[in-house]
Amino acid sequence: MKVRCFGIAREIIGSDELIVDPNAAQSVEELRKLIIQTYPEFEKYSSFMISVDFEYAKDSFQLTGKEEIAIIPPVSGG
Amino acid sequence: MKVRCFGIAREIIGSDELIVDPNAAQSVEELRKLIIQTYPEFEKYSSFMISVDFEYAKDSFQLTGKEEIAIIPPVSGG
Amino acid sequence: MVDKLNTVLITEEPLSVESLYQQVQVPEAGGNCLFVGTVRNENKGKTVTHLEFESYIPMALKEMDKIAQSAQNKFELQLCAIGHRVGTCKLGEIAVIIACSSKHRKQAFEACQFAIDELKKHVPIWKKEFLQDGSYWVNSRP
Amino acid sequence: MVDKLNTVLITEEPLSVESLYQQVQVPEAGGNCLFVGTVRNENKGKTVTHLEFESYIPMALKEMDKIAQSAQNKFELQLCAIGHRVGTCKLGEIAVIIACSSKHRKQAFEACQFAIDELKKHVPIWKKEFLQDGSYWVNSRP
Numbered sequence: 001m002k003v004r005c006f007g008i009a010r011e012i013i014g015s016d017e018l019i020v021d022p023n024a025a026q027s028v029e030e031l032r033k034l035i036i037q038t039y040p041e042f043e044k045y046s047s048f049m050i051s052v053d054f055e056y057a058k059d060s061f062q063l064t065g066k067e068e069i070a071i072i073p074p075v076s077g078g
Numbered sequence: 079m080k081v082r083c084f085g086i087a088r089e090i091i092g093s094d095e096l097i098v099d100p101n102a103a104q105s106v107e108e109l110r111k112l113i114i115q116t117y118p119e120f121e122k123y124s125s126f127m128i129s130v131d132f133e134y135a136k137d138s139f140q141l142t143g144k145e146e147i148a149i150i151p152p153v154s155g156g
Numbered sequence: 157m158v159d160k161l162n163t164v165l166i167t168e169e170p171l172s173v174e175s176l177y178q179q180v181q182v183p184e185a186g187g188n189c190l191f192v193g194t195v196r197n198e199n200k201g202k203t204v205t206h207l208e209f210e211s212y213i214p215m216a217l218k219e220m221d222k223i224a225q226s227a228q229n230k231f232e233l234q235l236c237a238i239g240h241r242v243g244t245c246k247l248g249e250i251a252v253i254i255a256c257s258s259k260h261r262k263q264a265f266e267a268c269q270f271a272i273d274e275l276k277k278h279v280p281i282w283k284k285e286f287l288q289d290g291s292y293w294v295n296s297r298p
Numbered sequence: 299m300v301d302k303l304n305t306v307l308i309t310e311e312p313l314s315v316e317s318l319y320q321q322v323q324v325p326e327a328g329g330n331c332l333f334v335g336t337v338r339n340e341n342k343g344k345t346v347t348h349l350e351f352e353s354y355i356p357m358a359l360k361e362m363d364k365i366a367q368s369a370q371n372k373f374e375l376q377l378c379a380i381g382h383r384v385g386t387c388k389l390g391e392i393a394v395i396i397a398c399s400s401k402h403r404k405q406a407f408e409a410c411q412f413a414i415d416e417l418k419k420h421v422p423i424w425k426k427e428f429l430q431d432g433s434y435w436v437n438s439r440p
Contacts, residue, residue, distance in 0.1 A: 004354065006352055006353075006354050006422065006424055007352055007424030007426075007435050007438065008424070008435040008438035010352075011435075044440050045438055045439070045440055046435075046437075046438040051354070051357055051422070054356055054357040054360050055357075055360070056420075070354055070357065070422075072354070072357075072422050073424065073435070073437075073438050074437035074438055075418070075419070075420065075421060075422055075423060075424060075437070076418075076423070076424055076425040076435065076436035076437040076438075077351065077353070077358075077382055077393075077394065077417055077418060077421050077422075077423030077424070077425065078335050078382075078393065078394045078414060078417050078418040078423075078425075082212065084210055084211075084212050084280065084282055085210055085282030085284075085293050085296065086282070086293040086296035088210075089293075122298050123296055123297070123298055124293075124295075124296040129212070129215055129280070132212075132214055132215040132218050133215075133218070134278075148212055148215070148280075150212070150215075150280050151282065151293070151295075151296050152295035152296055153276070153277070153278065153279060153280055153281055153282060153295070154276075154281070154282055154283040154293070154294035154295040154296075155209065155211070155216075155240055155251075155252065155275055155276060155279050155280075155281030155282070155283065156193050156240075156251065156252045156272060156275050156276040156281075172316070173315055173316055173319045173332070174314070174315055174316040177315045177334065181336070181390065183338070183339040183389055183390060184338065184339065184340070185336060185338065186335060186336055186337070186338035187333070187335060187336075188333070188334040188335070188336060189331065189332070189333055189334075189410075190315070190331070190332040190334070191329070191330070191331055191403060191406075191407070192319065192330040192331075192332070193328060193329060193330070193403070194323070194327060194328055194329075194330060195328070196325070196326065196327065196328035196401065197325040197326065198326070247325055248323065248325060259338065261333060261335070261411075261414060264333075265333070265407060265410070265411055268331075268407070269403075269407055272403060
């Protein structure tokens with residue numbers, strides 16, 4: 001499953017897309033833990049939200065692997 | 079002494095300028111009374127301020143007859 | 157240092173939002189708030205056909221300048237611009253524009269509200285509203 | 299009845315104050331408030347050289363649309379338009395414009411403040427600030 005990366009997340013991960021094994025992240029919570037485990041810099045630099053199909057998703061959200069997923073670091077528009 | 083008239087004042091007085099004997103209005107208060115006496119419609123239609131040299135003037139302001147004077151009905155710009 | 161000055165203007169020509177916005181632009185400003193008052197097609201349930209504005213222009217400009225300066229000092233604005241239309245205003249046309257620039261947005265919003273409130277209270281401009289069944293000077297009815 | 303819709307846009311081209319203002323014009327509106335966020339030359343005492351904005355555009359447009367609708371309902375607006383720039387923004391350029399039209403000015407002001415506050419909290423847009431001695435993503439520093 002593909003995870004889109006923006007802003008500081010793109011820079012930490014070094015790519016605008018992260019490929020994740022869908023079995024290793026069956027919920028948003030699991031995906032979040034996996035990302036922090038793989039890229040500990042997130043703990044230092046930035047908290048983040050996860051979006052699923054263009055909406056902010058709760059940790060309890062169950063993923064099928066077919067959604068469009070993105071890492072949303074703290075926004076700073078305006 | 080000339081008194082400029084705007085808005086409803088211009089319509090009540092029927093002219094954009096009122097000529098007043100300077101001896102009959104030596105203060106803003108006297109001028110105000112004279113105007114209401116001469117044009118009682120002011121009591122019915124509108125309260126008004128007097129400006130002297132482009133500033134709102136208090137009733138106690140003493141007039142020499144050389145100032146630029148105007149009747150300022152309630153404003154409604156914007 | 158700001159080397160531009162506040163702008164106040166009264167005109168018989170249509171007012172331009174873009175132009176008033178440009179008047180308050182300085183490199184120090186990050187938050188800009190504009191109020192634009194337009195001629196609405198209705199007031200208190202009656203259909204409005206158009207408006208006419210009359211002004212004691214030299215005094216009005218003096219009062220507008222005081223408001224701009226006072227907004228600038230009170231809210232630490234960079235600049236304030238105030239423009240008002242006189243003459244006949246058709247439906248949808250702009251009667252008044254206030255533009256305020258500030259470092260931060262909060263002050264720009266507050267200053268802009270302050271300036272339009274003050275303008276409506278103190279600036280010698282008079283609005284005649286034309287309805288389908290007559291006309292009257294706003295604020296001067298019995 | 300309003301037959302125009304709220305406008306939301308994200309663009310690499312310069313934003314136009316006049317254009318966003320026009321987007322919210324309807325005959326029923328008398329009070330229009332615009333917020334224009336521009337690139338300031340300084341932040342927290344440091345000289346800013348320019349900004350870069352990145353966005354997750356489809357999600358950002360969705361969030362902007364929610365904000366516009368919510369402002370419209372909450373404050374009985376006629377219309378709300380929200381535009382945001384992406385890419386490189388030079389000093390003085392416009393990063394964001396919010397335009398709100400209402401019958402009366404109070405609601406236009408309140409809605410405009412609400413919309414810019416919400417945008418800064420929820421819309422997936424990221425600002426990278428370039429200073430003379432480096433750059434960083436705003437809100438994401440350690």
